[in-house]
Amino acid sequence: MTHRTIFTDPDLAQFYELTPRDRADHTFCKELANGARSVLDLGCGTGELTVQLAEGRHVVGLDPAAAMLELAGKRQNGERVQWIQADARSFELGETFDLICLTGHSFQFFLTEEDQLAALKMIAKQLSPEGQFVFDTRNPNFPDRKTRCKEETLSQTQHPDLGAIESWNISEYDEVTQTLSFTNAYKQLETGEIFSAPSQIKYTTQDKVDQLLEEAGLYVETWLGEWTGEPYHATSREIIPIGRKA
Ligand SMILES: C[S@@+](CC[C@H](N)C(=O)[O-])C[C@H]1O[C@@H](n2cnc3c(N)ncnc32)[C@H](O)[C@@H]1O
The missing domain is CATH 3.40.50.150 (Vaccinia Virus protein VP39)
Structure with a gap:
């Protein structure tokens, strides 16, 4: 990596x-x-x-x-x-x-x-x-939808140092390669700073x-x-x- x-x-x-x-x-x-x-x-x-x-x-x-x-x-x-x-x-x-x-x-x-x-x-x-x-x-073959948009995954939580955090992930599944490409994102609500990075996993x-x-x-x-x-x-x-x- x-x-x-x-x-x-x-x-x-x-x-x-x-x-x-x-x-x-x-x-x-x-x-x-x-x-x-x-x-x-x-x-x-x-x-x-x-x-x-x-x-x-x-x-x-x-x-x-x-x-x-x-x-x-x-x-x-x-x-x-x-x-x-x-x-x-x-x-x-x-x-x-x-x-x-x-x-x-x-x-x-x-x-x-x-x-x-x-x-x-x-x-x-x-x-x-x-x-x-x-x-x-x-x-x-588990019958769920692997592709997700921000609105479907949006949630709020509390970070011990950074305070209130909004988090979401955006994912897209490629049936041919059986690979899910996704981005996890975290927004510190007080400052507006967003931490995010893309990843991939294989099914x-x-x-x-x-x-x-x-x-x-x-x-x-x-x-x-x-x-x-x-x-x-x-x-x-x-x-x-x-x-x-x-
Ligand atoms: C979703 S986390 C799971 C961590 C932990 N096992 C758990 O259950 O909470 C996936 C982990 O796999 C590690 N990982 C990614 N590529 C790897 C590799 N080539 N060899 C060993 N670990 C790897 C990542 O660094 C990460 O810590």
């Missing part, structure tokens, strides 16, 4: 956790981590889940965005985690892990099959023999994810369609594979 994005720019990273979200993924991953002596959180972002996993075990949080890792390091218990600035498609840690997770749809930031495969091969390489992996990617079908996992040397034990535990089906919201090394 060389250009300025919502994660690499500190002005934008500060808004990442502004909108409270129900994080069923955190509940699920904490449960999955029971019994794991070590966890690697790939694309850990601001480390909200990472620090929760770090109680009583070795945990590494990896992300290429310095601005996100800076916020992560400042979290309560942030010192329990080993934070590493690196790219999930290519890194070397010299150790293996009992659980590797990528939450918050970090997988969708790999924009090509080549990038997806590279990251999955890294997971296979860094998993301990009995280790488990889990990640989420939005199902392209991938379950068949393709399955094929890439096999190619990477991983196999899936369970496919979920929601972090709350519902099984995957053709139009479920999420595609969540949970598995091990082949």
